[in-house]
Amino acid sequence: MTHSRKDNSLSKRFPGAIFKTKIVKSMDGTIADVFHKEVYRWRTGAAIIWSVITVPVVFGVYVMLAYVDVLHPSQWISGSLSTLFSVFFVLICFVLLALTGLWCCLCLPTFTVEPEVSGTPLLLAISMCSPQKLGFGLVCFLVSGLSSLLCTGILMGRYQDLTVCTNRDFCVLNEHHLFLVLYGCYTGVIFYLFHFLKQNNYLQFNTIQQSKYFQVRSQILPLLQTSFHCVLQQTIYFYPLYWLFGHIPTGWIVHSLGLRRSALPLDSIYGLLDMGLLWQTVLCGLLVHVSWSLGSLLIKVYITERYCFPIESMLNEKKNQCLIDALQCDQNIIVKYLGYLDLCLLSKHSPERRQITFSLSQPGGHPHNWTKLSTSCLSVITALSEKIQDANWQVFSQASIRSEDIRKPPGNQHGSTLTYRGDNVTKETAPPQPIREASSFWRTKPIISYFLTEFPDAKSRKLFASAQLDIWAVEALCHLVATSYTEDKYGVVQKSLPQILTAVINLQENVEKHMKLASSGRRISGRGALDLPLKYVLHSSLKSCIYRIINVFGVHLLNLDLPSDTSYKLKLFMDFKE
Structure with a gap:
């Protein structure tokens, strides 16, 4: 079955949404279809139910805090309890249940396993205005507004109705x-921005396996603090606005109705100095933030839970x-992410499944x-290594171009650039000077x-957006190679050892060069981005995995048929010079 490049790119950003289209296109029992029907539906359904x-x-906690009265605690407790056990509270609670369930269902397609990185603030603003994200923002706006409307109903008193009728027969x-x-x-609008800009939709997989209960419990306090x-x-910011x-x-409501x-209008300094209104405002925001953040946490915990795939099956279907x-x-x-996570954990903690692999x-x-699993891991490692190598070459070529521009005679009005395509370096003519002047003019504003x-x-974050797969692939291969010294009875792994060492050392060298080039340029600005550690985790994983193989096989690795640069690099690791 073939799939377009557009479908693949969408599946990275909206995994929940793409499952529905794939199930229509194919009913031949592929792993994506089976996972959607037997695993994904149950996991997301359970997460929404718990939300x-x-x-x-x-x-209930919101009502208790909304009725707080420190000076009259008995009235506070009696009033809160009477509200909690009233029919009106139950009815409002049912409506909130429906709104939260609707929000969770519409939130599912926004989650992504690879971070979405924008190159400039303009591209970031354009991405935030995409139809899918704007639709989700509209949902957040409406659901949050309805939730606050229900809160005003439960508060009674001066917050309950839009109008107040006086004795003078006017409202x-x-x-x-x-x-x-x-x-x-x-x-709702702020949470929509928070959901994407703070990468709250980014799915992170835990290599340390814990039960869902402990994962949620450990995140409750940070969730409350963040909210x-x-x-x-x-x-x-809302009060000045x-x-x-x-x-x-x-004015529009007064004129229309x-x-x-x-x-004493509220859009005055004295009118806004109302501590009771401020307290209710903060509680209303906390109700929405905590409910939605908890729902988002449950969805992420359920979706990223480890799934054990069978290594081989005797059944044809x-x-x-x-x-x-x-x-x-x-x-x-x-x-794919769950598969590499399972392979990584298999290589570390499952001797029985490793025997099936060998x-x-x-x-x-x-x-x-072993051939299929190692080939798949090596293809992922090699692909990232080539991407990083191309990116490093572009940095070197741009540095050489800048030096050429510095030494270029004043009469030369058209520059040239070096472009790397595979093994060829071509020279391209730069745009005419008027276009460059126009670009420079607007950039001065x-x-x-x-x-x-x-x-x-x-650029660096885009380059390592999918590095989590490479981290798992490297760790899986290296752990399997290390354990094969005692567990591989037939020596199937050692035949692939030269390819594995070459691929891992090449990736380590390219990552090392990239980090040196990045550190020599401008400092990173994406503080708080959840995907920033990927580059550093990959770098440390590569080194630790190479040393793990060296500790097992020792100097015997030098007898392998390796490229000269790989052997040189391996010797440096053996001498602890890396």
């Missing part, structure tokens, strides 16, 4: 109610659903399992230059 179950608890706009509803919509920090920060532009929605404004099929699954990238086929006596200036670490 919905936590809503009454979070909403006055209740700005406290409108303020909370607008803040709820604003909270509280975000709510305080967004509230600090309402003071400057609050008259626009209030024929209402009157109160004598299961032959295309083994570990090697997961490693080569490009229809859905999340299956076994020979019967009849014939061929190491099919402060605002435009900000949007056109490239992030210092963008």
Whole structure:
């Protein structure tokens, strides 16, 4: 079955959404289809159910805090309990359950296993305005606004209704109610930005396996702290915004409904100095942030849970659903990630499954399992090594071009660039001087230059966006090679040892050069980005894995048929000079 490049790229960004299209296109029992029907649906369904179950608890805590009265604790407790056991609370809770479940379902397609890196602020803004993300932002806006509207209903008093009728037979706009509803919509927009800009949609896989309960429990306190920090920060910005532009929605509502404004409007400094309103505003933001963040956490924990693929199957209908099929699954990238995670854990902690990996086929006596698994890992390692090598070459060529420009005679109006394509270096003519002058002119403008200036670490982050697969592939191969010294009865692994050493050492050398080139340039600016450690984890994993193989085989590795540069590099590792 063939798949377009567009489908593959979409599956990396929206794994949940692509499963639905693949299931329509193919019903031939591929590993992507089976995983979707038998694993993905159950995991996401369980995550959404648990997210919905936590809503009454979070909403109950919200009611207790909303009715807080330190000076009258007995009234506070009695009022809170009466509200919690009222029919109105149950009805509102059911609506919140439905809204949270809807949000979780629509949030699923936004999760990605590879970080999305934008080169410039302009490209970042364009990516945030894509139809898929804008649709999710609209959902956040509406669901958060409805949730805040329900909160005003449970609060009663001055927050309950949009209008207040006086004894003079006219209605006055209740700005406290409108303020909370607008803040709820604003909270949804902020969470939408937080979800993508802070990489809250980035799926990270844990190599240290823990139960889902312990994973969630360990993340509860950081989740509450992050939510509280975000709510305080967004509230600090909302108050000045309402003071400057609050008259626009209030004026439109007053004019449309024929209402009157109160004598003390909230879009004034004195009107905003209401501690009771501030308390309810913060609680409303916390209700939305905690509920959605908890739902997002549960989804990530369930989706990234380890899945054990069979190494081989004797059943014909299961032959295309083994570990090697997961490693080569490009229809859905999340299956590929789970496959490499399973292989990495297999190589470290599963002697029984390693024996199956080292076994020979019967009849014939061929190491099919090892050949397929090692070939898949080597292809991933080689692909990244070539990408890094090309990127390093581009840096060197640009440095040489800059030096040429410095020594270029003033009369030369057209520069030239060196382009690396495989083994060929070609010379390309630079754009005419007027175009370059126009580009330089616009880049001097402060605002435009900000949007056109490239992030210092963008290229490096793009280069290592899929490095997690290489980390698992390197660790899996090296652990399997190390354990093969005592467990490989037939010596199937040692035949591939020269290829493995060559690929790993080449990748280590290219990563080393890239990190030196990156450190000599501008410092990274993506503080807080969850994908930044990938480059450093890969670098340390490569070194530790090479030393692990050396510790097992020792100087016997020098007897292998290796390229001269690989042998030289290996000798440096043996002498502890790397």
